Amino acid sequence: MQKRNKYTEIEDFLSDESFQSWILSKIDNDGWEEWTLESRRRAKLVQDARVLLLAMKVPEQTITQPELYKALQTTWIKIEEKENEINSSQNSKIRFLKKYFLSGIAAALVIALGSLWIYNNPIITPESKVVTYNELINENNEGLVEQTNNSDKAQIITLSDGSSVLLQPKSKLSYPKIFTGNERKVYLSGEGFFEISKNPKKPFFVYANEIVTKVVGTSFRVKAYSDQPDVEVLVRTGKVRVKSNDLISKSDQDEVVLLxxxxxxxxxxxxSFNKITDITQDIVLTRSVGNIEQLSFEFTDIxxxxxxxxxxxxxxxxIDYPKNKLKDCHLTTSLSDQPLMEKLKIVCNSIGNNTTFEMNGNQIIITSDGCN
Structure with missing residues (x-):
């Protein structure tokens, strides 16, 4: 695969079967993702090639309209550059093929763009009023810490108030190192499952795209990717209130309460807001429910x-724990509606006998002298 190090044109990527397999089938046997991230210039070429390849597969693939506009503009520029490079001494057949190839890609993009309009694909258009992640964090005067999940599995983030967030891949969360004042605010791009430490005097707010989710102490999921047409909020326990962000014009419905x-x-x-009172009747939501939303945390002599x-x-x-010392331990406890740190504290206190825990990223170490 060393030949790809010499790729300088979008056509180079489009003619590579391994690249096509990665983009269209998500099969990355040759490490395209890691190779792409090694260079910013390389990443730009790969992204342009990806958009063009997907465009030629419309309507089977979904492409955002801004991507199509950008790629279309880039393609026409490349057509002009190619035409300028071709002089009269070049073979007319080669000249025709180059122009035909690039013009074909541009035509594919035009058709793809038209298809999106014809089929009324619910894509965010340039005319829509959208709120970006950067706009949200720029509105905050506190020093924020940003956590980005570039891995292929969810990551746990523990906040200063004891709340926990299960951050999904390709997502990021900004939050203050220590919550001050009368509110707790965090900013999400992507998807996260929140378990909020209860504090009625200090409500918790999740800002994500154009909406704000307000809670006191509960567990819920927010899915808000910047290139997706919808934002989803799903409640597991407790009650949340959702309203539109002040950065956009007020919608017809100021606030929605979810149980x-x-x-x-x-x-x-x-x-617009679409409240779903029974998530089991929504196929998309049902398929997206994760383990943390399905498992029971009610234990009786377990x-x-x-x-x-x-x-x-x-x-x-x-979780690494002394199996021999705890093999005969049984507990009866309720861990529902508790952040991860609180769950671990309850379990350790219930076991007793100098049982403590230490957490480092996604690794938890339990030390104990055995059961009481």
């Missing part, structure tokens, strides 16, 4: 090992 197993789908194109296994499955963490 357990209810959800909201906010359509960014027309700023082995500690099984409790740790449930936590591992829910949060995608690894």
């Amino acid at each position: 357990p197993n209810q959800a909201l789908r906010f359509q960014r194109k027309d700023l 082995p500690v090992s099984q409790i740790f296994e449930t936590i591992e499955q829910a949060y995608l963490v690894d």
Whole structure:
């Protein structure tokens, strides 16, 4: 695969079968993703090639309209550059093929763009009023810490108030190192499952695209990718309130209240709220529910090992504990509606006998002298 190091044109990528397999089938046997991230210039070429390749597959693939506009403009520029490079001494057949190839790609983009309009694909258009992640964090005067998940598995983030966030791949969260004042605010781009430490005097706000989710203490999921047409909020426990961000014009419905197993789908194109009172009737939501939203945290005379296994499955963490010392330990406890740190504290306190835990990223180490 060393030949790709010499790729300088979009056509080079489009003619590479391995590249096509990566983009169209998500099969990355040759390490395209890692290779792409090694160079900013390389990443730009790869992105342009990706957009063009997907455009020629419309309507089977979904492409954002801004990407199409940008790629179309880039393609026409390249056509002009190619035509200028071709002088009269060049073979007319080569000249024709080059122009035909690039013009064909541009035509494919025009057709793809037209298809998006014809089929009324719910894509955010340049005319829509959207709120970007950078706009949100720029509105905050506090020094924010940003956590980005560039891995292929969810990552746990523990906030200063004890709240926890299970941040999905290709997502990022900005939050203050220490919450001050009368509010707790965080900013999300992508998807995260939140378990909020209860504090009625200090409400918690999740800013994501054009909406704000307000809670006091509960668990819920927010899905808000910048290139997606909808924002979703799904409640597991407690109650949340969702409203439009002050950075956009007020929608017809100022606030929506959601209870357990209810959800909201906010359509960014027309700023409309669609409340879903029974998530089991929504196929998209049902398919997206993760382990943490399905597993029960109510335990009655259950082995500690099984409790740790449930936590591992829910949060995608690894728990190292003294199996021999705790093999005969059974607990009866409720860990529902508790952030991860609080769950671990309750389990350790229930075990007793100098049982403590230490957390480092997705690794948790339990030390104990055994059961009480």
